[in-house]
Amino acid sequence: xxxxxxxxxxxxxxxxxxxxxxxxxxxxxxxxxxxxxxxxxxxxxxxxxxxxxxxxxxxxxxxxxxxxxxxxxxxxxxxxxxxxxxxxxxxxxxxxxxxxxxxxxxxxxxxxxxxxxxxxx
Amino acid sequence: xxxxxxxxxxxxxxxxxxxxxxxxxxxxxxxxxxxxxxxxxxxxxxxxxxxxxxxxxxxxxxxxxxxxxxxxxxxxxxxxxxxxxxxxxxxxxxxxxxxxxxxxxxxx
Numbered sequence: 001x002x003x004x005x006x007x008x009x010x011x012x013x014x015x016x017x018x019x020x021x022x023x024x025x026x027x028x029x030x031x032x033x034x035x036x037x038x039x040x041x042x043x044x045x046x047x048x049x050x051x052x053x054x055x056x057x058x059x060x061x062x063x064x065x066x067x068x069x070x071x072x073x074x075x076x077x078x079x080x081x082x083x084x085x086x087x088x089x090x091x092x093x094x095x096x097x098x099x100x101x102x103x104x105x106x107x108x109x110x111x112x113x114x115x116x117x118x119x120x121x
Numbered sequence: 122x123x124x125x126x127x128x129x130x131x132x133x134x135x136x137x138x139x140x141x142x143x144x145x146x147x148x149x150x151x152x153x154x155x156x157x158x159x160x161x162x163x164x165x166x167x168x169x170x171x172x173x174x175x176x177x178x179x180x181x182x183x184x185x186x187x188x189x190x191x192x193x194x195x196x197x198x199x200x201x202x203x204x205x206x207x208x209x210x211x212x213x214x215x216x217x218x219x220x221x222x223x224x225x226x227x228x229x
Contacts, residue, residue, distance in 0.1 A: 037165075045157075045165065045208055045220040059216045095164055106212035107155055109176065111164035 002026040002110045004096050009115030016086050020115055022079040022096030030054070030074040033099035035108060036081050038092035048094070049081065050105060064090075086119045093117075123147050123211050127221035133229040140196040142224045144209035149189045153213035156185055156194045159223075160205045168207075169194065196226075204228055 008020040022034070036048040049070040050059045058070050069082040079096050093116050097108035124147040134140045144154065152172040157165040167176040169185035172192055182197040196203055209221040 039159075044222045045159075045210075047216070047218045047220070050216070050218075061217050100170070104170075104212065106215055106218040107153075107167075107170050108157075108165070108210075109167050109170075111166070113164050 002098065004098065004110060004112035006094065006096055006112045006115035009094065009117045011118045011120065012086055013121050014086060014088060014119055016119070017082070017084045018086065018117060020081040020083070020094055020096075020117070022081075022112055024077045024079065024096075024098070027098070029072075029077040032101075033105035034072060034079045035097045035099065035106070036070065036079075036094055037097050037108065037111075038090075038094045039114070040089075040092045046092075047106075050099070051079070052105070083117070086117075088119050091117060091119045122217055123150060123214055123219050125209055125211055125219050125221035127207075127209055127224045129224060130222070131225045131227060133227050134199050135229045136199050136201055138199055138229075140199055140203075140226055142194040142196075142207055142226070144187075144192040144194070144221050146190045146192075146211055148214075150211040150213035152188055153211060154185075154187065154192050155210045155212065156183075157208045157210065158203075158205045159208065165208065199226070 005023045035050040051070045067085045071080045093114040096112045098110040099105040100107040100109040126145045154172045156169040159165040173185045206223045
C-alpha cells in the first residue's frame with residue numbers, strides 16, 4: 001500500500017524558513033517523480049514543484065522559484081521541500097504527491113495527508 | 122501557462138441525480154486531463170486520467186469525456202459520499218501544471 005506522510009509544517013513568521021519532509025513507503029521511491037502541491041485555504045490547488053526520480057531534474061512554479069528548493073533522498077525514501085523567505089501568501093496545506101507510472105510525472109496518483117504551513121507574524 | 126476554467130463553481134444536486142461538471146482549457150491539452158475529488162480535511166484523490174480512464178478503485182458511476190479544450194466529468198447517480206470539491210488538472214504542457222479552481226458539489 002502506497003503511503004506518503006508529510007511533516008515539518010507549522011507557524012512561521014514572514015521571511016522565515018521551514019523544511020517539509022515526506023516519508024514514502026509501499027513503492028519503489030526512486031522510480032517515480034515526486035511533487036509538492038499546495039491548497040490555499042478557500043482557494044484551489046496549486047502545483048509548487050516536481051523532482052525526477054533520480055533527483056537530477058527539478059521544476060518550480062514561478063511563485064516559489066528562487067525561494068523553495070525540492071530535493072529527495074532515495075536511500076531514505078524521503079522527499080523534502082526547503083522553503084525560505086516565506087510570505088503570507090505561502091500559507092497553505094502542502095501535499096506531497098507521487099507521479100504516475102509510464103513517465104506521467106505530473107499525473108498525481110497518490111497524495112499524502114498534507115502539512116499545514118502558516119506564515120504570520 | 123494553460124488556464125483551466127471549471128463550471129459551475131457550485132452544483133446543487135439531490136442524491137441519486139446526475140451531476141455534470143465542465144472543465145475548459147485555454148489551449149488543447151490533448152486529453153492529458155485528470156479529475157480529482159477532495160473532501161474537507163482530506164487529500165485529493167485521483168478519479169479520472171487521460172480524460173476518460175477511471176483510476177484504480179473508482180466506481181463506474183464516475184465517467185470522464187472530452188478532447189482538445191473541453192472536458193466533462195459525469196457522476197451518474199450521486200451517492201452521499203460524492204458530495205465534495207472536484208478539480209480538473211492538465212498535465213499536457215509543463216511547467217507549470219495547472220488546476221481548475223474547483224467545482225463544489227453540494228446537496229440540493
